[in-house]
Amino acid sequence: MSKNRKSNFKGKITNNVRKQKENASSYGYLQLPKGINIFKEEPNSRMRFDIIPYVVSNNTHPDRDEQLQIAMPGELWYKRPFKIHRNIGGSNDSVVCLQSIGKKCPICEYRAKLLRDGAEKEETDTLKNSLRNLYIVIPIGHKEYDEKPHVWDISQYLFQNLLNEEIEEDEQYEVFPDLEEGLTLKVRFEEKSIGKNKFANANKISFEDRSEAYDESIIEEVPDLDKMLKILSYAELEKKFLEIDDEDIVEDATPRKRKKAIEAKEEEEEAPKRRRKVAKEKEEEEEEEILDDNVDDERTAEKVTRPNRKSESKNKCPYGYKYGEDTDEKEECETCDVWVDCDEEKENNE
Numbered sequence: 001m002s003k004n005r006k007s008n009f010k011g012k013i014t015n016n017v018r019k020q021k022e023n024a025s026s027y028g029y030l031q032l033p034k035g036i037n038i039f040k041e042e043p044n045s046r047m048r049f050d051i052i053p054y055v056v057s058n059n060t061h062p063d064r065d066e067q068l069q070i071a072m073p074g075e076l077w078y079k080r081p082f083k084i085h086r087n088i089g090g091s092n093d094s095v096v097c098l099q100s101i102g103k104k105c106p107i108c109e110y111r112a113k114l115l116r117d118g119a120e121k122e123e124t125d126t127l128k129n130s131l132r133n134l135y136i137v138i139p140i141g142h143k144e145y146d147e148k149p150h151v152w153d154i155s156q157y158l159f160q161n162l163l164n165e166e167i168e169e170d171e172q173y174e175v176f177p178d179l180e181e182g183l184t185l186k187v188r189f190e191e192k193s194i195g196k197n198k199f200a201n202a203n204k205i206s207f208e209d210r211s212e213a214y215d216e217s218i219i220e221e222v223p224d225l226d227k228m229l230k231i232l233s234y235a236e237l238e239k240k241f242l243e244i245d246d247e248d249i250v251e252d253a254t255p256r257k258r259k260k261a262i263e264a265k266e267e268e269e270e271a272p273k274r275r276r277k278v279a280k281e282k283e284e285e286e287e288e289e290i291l292d293d294n295v296d297d298e299r300t301a302e303k304v305t306r307p308n309r310k311s312e313s314k315n316k317c318p319y320g321y322k323y324g325e326d327t328d329e330k331e332e333c334e335t336c337d338v339w340v341d342c343d344e345e346k347e348n349n350e
Helices: 012-024 106-116 121-127 156-169 171-175 216-220 234-242 247-251 256-293 298-303 331-335 339-349
Strands: 037-039 045-052 080-088 093-096 130-140 150-155 183-194 197-209
Touching: 080 121, 080 234, 093 234, 106 121, 106 234, 106 339, 130 156, 150 156, 156 171, 156 197
Parallel strands: 037 150
Antiparallel strands: 045 130, 045 183, 080 093, 080 130, 130 150, 183 197
8 A cells, every 4th residue: 555645534434423323213204313213003903002292393383373372382292294295316215395394395396387387187196295293102002012202103194184083073182192181092093005005094083091190201201303304405305306416406506507407307298298288279179160160059059168177166175175275184185176276276375
């Protein structure tokens, strides 16, 4: 080895050790504190657990309500809502949507642009964010889980929606997360499937008196759910989404390279969109010719009136929920015919 050759290991080993520790404690988009494990619901089972509150530390907590003093920094709250995007980048990762911390998200912006440009719902479904919640739970009487704090990550559809219904039906159960007056939840999970994917869905929740109250000291043992989400910066998320290799593209002072990258991604979907547009224009021209040929026949004209995707009932949810407000919060949203209009209405109201 040359005497003039200098070692280039200084600082690298330390950083590598730090990265190994971070990777060892990572669980997808979650960064788990030391000693904290994941709790996982099981299909076709009945599971009992206590939900323990944590001290909110984020000023932009999604549930924050200053008037009602809900989820305020420094106060106790029982869940941490957040949104994710699935199948992002070459490794098809799930990533935290930046709307979870009250910031603009490049993936949401890209999807909104597609909708404004006339993309069909099916084209943008894969870019939708989905709502989830983090909880701190203590499993009760489970053979595989110790009775100590675990982190539970589950879709809004699969648990929280049912919990909301139970509380609305009987408000006395709303004390369930309280340390002194809290209740144990007994949840029945059924098995559901979408394609080949099977998952557990809560279909019944009952509340039981706890065997004993929790001491306030347990709050010092539970993790801060606000700090567990692995949040990428706008530039990092954009780079991952667009699969850009050159970091300078997203960090460039001018938008030129960024614009080129976005245009390249849009071009992938432009061709089929153009074909649909041409087909649609041709169909409308043919319908106009039919109308002209039958202008004197009112009944015929009514039969061939060109179709309008936005019906007179566009301001009404076909399932009885709040149009423009409950978008993506109900299971029926997945297959709703008026989802696009409802989603656009929600974005305009925000």
